[in-house]
């Protein structure tokens with residue numbers, strides 16, 4: 105720690121990883137003499153333009169974490185679920201009751217009756233402990249926000265070439281963004297990296313129905329219809345294959361299924377692709393030529409194709425483009441990191457081999473939608489061991505997951521078997537998947553619900569226990585971007601956790617000890633476990649954190665030339681054998697949108713992240729809320745006029761599933777007939793117990809997001825959030 109002397113009210117600085125969002129900027133944190141989190145100051149390490157990796161959420165984190173409504177002690181529900189009546193209890197009381205009740209549920213229904221939803225970037229000190237606990241207990245029913253974000257992409261990428269590559273922005277010649285729109289206050293380091301690449305001369309291609317901030321700066325902007333990304337990729341491939349703009353040598357040596365793919369692609373002449381995407385065929389051809397002609401080029405991850413009914417095909421088509429254009433594992437392309445050889449990974453700590461095959465086979469949703477479940481991961485086990493040295497790589501924490509919709513159905517309806525205990529850690533579950541109505545029934549049908557949180561979110565409001573979690577400024581942590589890269593970065597604690605707040609590892613260790621699994625949790629604290637994780641480097645975590653802002657070995661390129669790819673064939677499987685063996689089309693395909701419905705003439709997408717908030721969080725922070733006080737729908741001027749909507753009017757966006765109430769924002773960047781719905785709005789200031797779940801029932805997008813089979817991706821079972829039919833009408837009641 106770097107001590108500062110004199111009158112300065114700070115007593116030192118540490119380097120931490122902001123977990124205000126999932127990009128984990130490394131920031132300087134000034135430690136206050138008071139030791140209070142509210143007095144901490146968070147600053148960029150390098151303040152120069154396009155180098156400053158920090159956004160307003162990071163700067164205002166101390167304000168958020170010292171909010172009077174933060175939970176400081178364990179809470180036990182005393183009234184009916186959702187009534188807002190709580191008593192404070194000790195950790196001892198809470199944990200002993202939770203362990204007893206969980207044991208009863210396990211004894212009655214089996215260990216698979218426990219389901220857990222957690223987004224590891226929020227809890228940060230999990231260190232694989234959650235999966236370890238569940239695997240030892242015997243439950244395969246783990247779900248996460250990553251089912252809709254990067255985790256699922258990672259699992260699909262594995263089916264094609266065995267790892268999920270990370271773009272090399274520093275040397276690339278071309279960046280193709282399928283919707284993804286990093287901004288100064290949204291995934292700031294990626295925004296900075298893209299801007300710096302553009303300054304160096306890299307080309308930018310943006311596919312977005314809306315003229316987004318990235319589209320404004322792009323060399324080419326393709327305004328495609330929401331939900332049509334897979335069709336767009338087919339169009340690119342048609343041009344690239346027809347014109348021979350691919351790496352024929354790589355294709356011949358390192359791919360399987362090329363001829364079959366070529367036949368499939370032939371069914372997508374640009375005239376068809378233009379109809380499906382709404383984009384001029386010449387523009388599609390120009391974009392394809394620019395991408396293929398600018399190697400090394402990158403197609404960075406995008407949430408857009410994580411959240412579509414053609415998700416698996418779209419992601420595989422992007423994999424195909426990367427591979428055949430020669431961009432895999434080359435400088436300036438997309439790097440297959442694998443594991444850091446000297447640091448113990450979460451994949452290793454998770455102990456997936458401890459979960460018996462019979463329990464793995466019970467994983468909910470795996471029969472119908474196996475792509476990110478144990479079923480698909482088992483088929484890749486031998487190949488993963490051969491190439492990466494591990495059976496169960498858990499990349500972006502998205503491996504070996506159950507299918508969320510199937511878990512919620514089992515929780516609500518008891519079929520195919522009962523799930524009766526639900527834990528939600530650092531995830532506002534009720535609002536963070538599709539079909540909130542189902543999720544609410546699911547949670548209300550539980551015998552035990554535990555939320556591990558900072559605030560009484562709508563999910564926590566339905567819990568039996570709400571446990572107080574520590575925050576990133578209050579803990580030590582280690583990150584490899586959730587198993588995506590072989591680059592480790594430490595995060596140093598700045599202040600002690602307030603009240604009785606604890607870390608995620610403490611929670612799992614305590615529960616494990618109470619449930620007879622203690623021998624597998626020998627590290628008595630998060631710090632002891634961090635020491636273990638870096639022990640092969642010959643130092644403890646504190647030393648590691650001081651010495652190494654990041655730790656990585658010199659990248660090795662084209663590693664597949666010695667190891668092969670981590671797929672059953674050892675090659676890039678353009679035709680994915682694992683999917684074929686599970687009864688799916690082994691080639692990417694296009695599935696038409698559900699038939700149009702006269703009552704729902706518009707199309708909506710969820711998205712356009714708001715600078716001030718991360719997902720469903722942060723709306724309690726006054727400085728941020730003042731900038732963006734209410735949930736807003738974006739709509740084009742002509743559509744607003746046709747619907748008699750003026751700027752600022754309250755309007756309902758409706759689907760057959762439900763409706764949300766949003767303010768009208770008339771925007772010229774929106775195309776005709778398309779509506780933007782914001783994700784994750786609730787009103788933390790609204791008192792609990794009035795039946796609105798603090799406004800979630802009025803505003804949460806999950807209420808209008810369907811999860812019926814027509815709106816689910818087939819291989820993954822994830823919902824379509826980009827391109828659902830909807831209608832809009834002005835609210836009769838314009839009061840707030």
Ligand SMILES: Nc1nc2c(c(=O)[nH]1)N[C@H]1C(S)=C(S)[C@@H](COP(=O)(O)OP(=O)(O)OC[C@H]3O[C@@H](n4cnc5c(=O)[nH]c(N)nc54)[C@H](O)[C@@H]3O)O[C@H]1N2
Nearest residue numbers: 223226249253530531532536537556557573575719720783
């Ligand atoms: N309907 C719908 N669902 C979606 C999306 C969508 O657009 N629409 N987007 C998807 C995407 S892209 C993502 S990434 C996921 C995001 O999923 P998550 O990252 O899980 O985000 P949230 O559901 O907002 O939940 C985060 C919760 O963690 C709590 N929290 C924050 N920090 C800490 C901490 O340090 N400790 C503890 N214990 N708790 C903490 C916050 O108070 C908040 O309630 O959601 C996905 N789900």
Ligand SMILES: Nc1nc2c(c(=O)[nH]1)N[C@H]1C(S)=C(S)[C@@H](COP(=O)(O)OP(=O)(O)OC[C@H]3O[C@@H](n4cnc5c(=O)[nH]c(N)nc54)[C@H](O)[C@@H]3O)O[C@H]1N2
Nearest residue numbers: 283284285290316330331709711712713714715718719826
């Ligand atoms: N401030 C802030 N920053 C964040 C977050 C946050 O909550 N707040 N969340 C973080 C997380 S977890 C994520 S996943 C990212 C998400 O952030 P982004 O990757 O930028 O995704 P979105 O903002 O949801 O949408 C980006 C663009 O997709 C376009 N779009 C909508 N539908 C489609 C479609 O079907 N196809 C295509 N090609 N484009 C479409 C929209 O017009 C929009 O401009 O942001 C991260 N950064």
Ligand code: SF4
Nearest residue numbers: 122124125129159162
């Ligand atoms: S972009 Fe903002 S919220 Fe996300 S990690 Fe960086 S500073 Fe924190």
Ligand SMILES: [Mo]
Nearest residue numbers: 252253254407
């Ligand atoms: Mo996300």
